[in-house]
Structures are given as structure tokens and as C-alpha cells.
Amino acid sequence: MTTPQQLHIPVLLADTLAVLSPSRGERYLDLTAGYGGHASPIIERIGGANHAVLCDRDDYAIAHLAQLQERGARLIRADYLSAVQQLASEGDKFDMILMDLGVSSPQLDQAERGFAFSHSGPLDMRMDRASRLTAAQVVNHYSESELVRLLTDYGEIHSRLAKALAGAICHRHRRQPFQTTLELAEVVRRRVGELDGGKYHRVHPATQVFQAIRIEVNDELNQLRRTLPRLAELLNSGGRLAVITFHSLEDRIVKQFMDDQSDGLDAPYSLLTGKPILGSINDAFQPRARSAKLRAVCKK
Numbered sequence: 001m002t003t004p005q006q007l008h009i010p011v012l013l014a015d016t017l018a019v020l021s022p023s024r025g026e027r028y029l030d031l032t033a034g035y036g037g038h039a040s041p042i043i044e045r046i047g048g049a050n051h052a053v054l055c056d057r058d059d060y061a062i063a064h065l066a067q068l069q070e071r072g073a074r075l076i077r078a079d080y081l082s083a084v085q086q087l088a089s090e091g092d093k094f095d096m097i098l099m100d101l102g103v104s105s106p107q108l109d110q111a112e113r114g115f116a117f118s119h120s121g122p123l124d125m126r127m128d129r130a131s132r133l134t135a136a137q138v139v140n141h142y143s144e145s146e147l148v149r150l151l152t153d154y155g156e157i158h159s160r161l162a163k164a165l166a167g168a169i170c171h172r173h174r175r176q177p178f179q180t181t182l183e184l185a186e187v188v189r190r191r192v193g194e195l196d197g198g199k200y201h202r203v204h205p206a207t208q209v210f211q212a213i214r215i216e217v218n219d220e221l222n223q224l225r226r227t228l229p230r231l232a233e234l235l236n237s238g239g240r241l242a243v244i245t246f247h248s249l250e251d252r253i254v255k256q257f258m259d260d261q262s263d264g265l266d267a268p269y270s271l272l273t274g275k276p277i278l279g280s281i282n283d284a285f286q287p288r289a290r291s292a293k294l295r296a297v298c299k300k
Ligand SMILES: C[S@@+](CC[C@H](N)C(=O)[O-])C[C@H]1O[C@@H](n2cnc3c(N)ncnc32)[C@H](O)[C@@H]1O
Pocket: 008, 009, 010, 011, 031, 032, 033, 034, 035, 036, 037, 038, 039, 055, 056, 057, 058, 061, 078, 079, 080, 081, 100, 101, 102, 103, 104, 105, 127, 220, 223
């Protein structure tokens, strides 16, 4: 049987343990529990899964967390904003909260999830497979101006290129709707090649396009913006909040929130990480670590 650790290698594990500093009997909330890569060693240190609540919106991840549920952990299959609202309404309190944002390795590796263009899959990209909006609906039904907005805001693509790419995507979907990740990646690669004369790109030109669509499909930035301010009410005094981000849009939101909320005597938090702790660019086991940033605060 594949262990969760083989499916997804946790990023910045030692540093996360250092900032969260779990001790026996403490309560742990993991809002993006994935395959328990962070949760399992934390549960060892707090001395029991019954002190842990594990949330994920992906049914595949939740199925793999069943072994921690059998040991007493509470599982919540929901987006983390809904989970936090539910826990707050129950008056639950924790000593540590972790958010390890973005996608898991299985989401990227399984072609049928449609997150990657390294292999052909349906244009899906939903973390929660029961949710409504898919990547296919975005690329085949959004207007050109909606696509420009998405590519500039979520893909961080400059506006001239975003307009050219949105034009190419609409031109193609009017003739023949996109079905697969490779079809989309190819249209983007071709249009970028026409504009820059086929220059070599270290990173595939479709990377930022896929990031933008994934953020839209999963409403990632709104979820994050709305969830962070709700977490103080779930933390005990002295409780630690750690967030791992994977791109600058997420990191900007987390940095601003943590800086604002730890500024001044009356602020609810104090900073545990002045500068973010960076993932290793040489992590052969987990390539996602290259862009990872860990930030943490402590509730006063
Ligand atoms: C990077 S993985 C977490 C991996 C986990 N820390 C581990 O080491 O096994 C991110 C997980 O968060 C989940 N996720 C992302 N955004 C979410 C959201 N808004 N609500 C709930 N789960 C979310 C994804 O489905 C994915 O399983």
C-alpha cells in the first residue's frame, strides 16, 4: 500500500515543526491536511490523533486521511473557510493551526484531475470534485475581457501578453471547444512563440496560465483572504499559526495580514518569522519546495 508520505512529500517539514513547536496534549488544526505529511509527525508530538482536526476539500485526500480518523482525528471535508466557520460556531479552540496552500502532488500527478500539462487530461482543476466550475468552463465560456482579467490578476501576466493569450484562447474555443490540458498548453505555447520568435523558455509559457485558471476554479485567493481574519478566534492564547505559500499572490496576502495583525501593542499576534523561511531550491524529493515560503505568528 502506498503510504501518504510516498504520495506527497511535505514541504518545509522541519521548519514547520520548529515554528509550531507542538507539545504533548496540545490541540492541532490542519486546514489543508492533504496526505497527513505535516499532520502525522505533529500528532506524534501532541500524543494522540484525538487532539487533531484535519480539513481538506479533496475527497481523494480525505480518503487517505481515514487512517488518522481511525486513530481519533476528526476529519472535515470542506473548503477551509466553511470549516473555520463551523469550528468557530462550535466554540472549538486550538494551540496550532497550519495552512499548507496550493495543490498536492497527487492532484498534479493524476492526469484525470487536469491540473498539469505534463500529461494530457480533461480540463478540470477542481480540488473539490463536487464543485461547479471547471477549467473547461473557464476557457470555453469566459469572455475575452474576463480572461484578460484572470490572466493579469491571477497569472501575473503583463497586460499585452494577457490580451494576446486571451484572444488566442477565444479564437480557438469559438472554432472548437478545448477538451484537454495539452490542447490549452499548445495554444498558449504557439501564441507565445509567434510573439517572441520561438525563444527558449526555461519555464513552459503555459505555467502562469494554468496557475490563473486554477486560482479562479478554486476561488483560492478569496478563500485565503476571508479565512485568515477568522483564525484568531480559534486560537488559544500562545497559539501558533503557520502558513506555507507557493506563489507571490498568496504570499503577499499572508505577509500583509501577519504584518498588520502583529503591529502595535494592541495587535492580536506577534511575529514568529520576521522574514519568511524559504524552501530549498535543491529539494530533489519535492520540487514544489523551490517556491515555498513559510510565515508564522503567535496569538498574544
Ligand atoms: C499542499 S497540499 C497539503 C499537503 C499536506 N500538508 C501534506 O503534507 O500532506 C494542499 C491541500 O490543501 C487542499 N486545499 C487547498 N485549498 C483548500 C481550501 N480552500 N479548503 C480546503 N482544502 C484546500 C488541497 O486539496 C490539498 O490537498
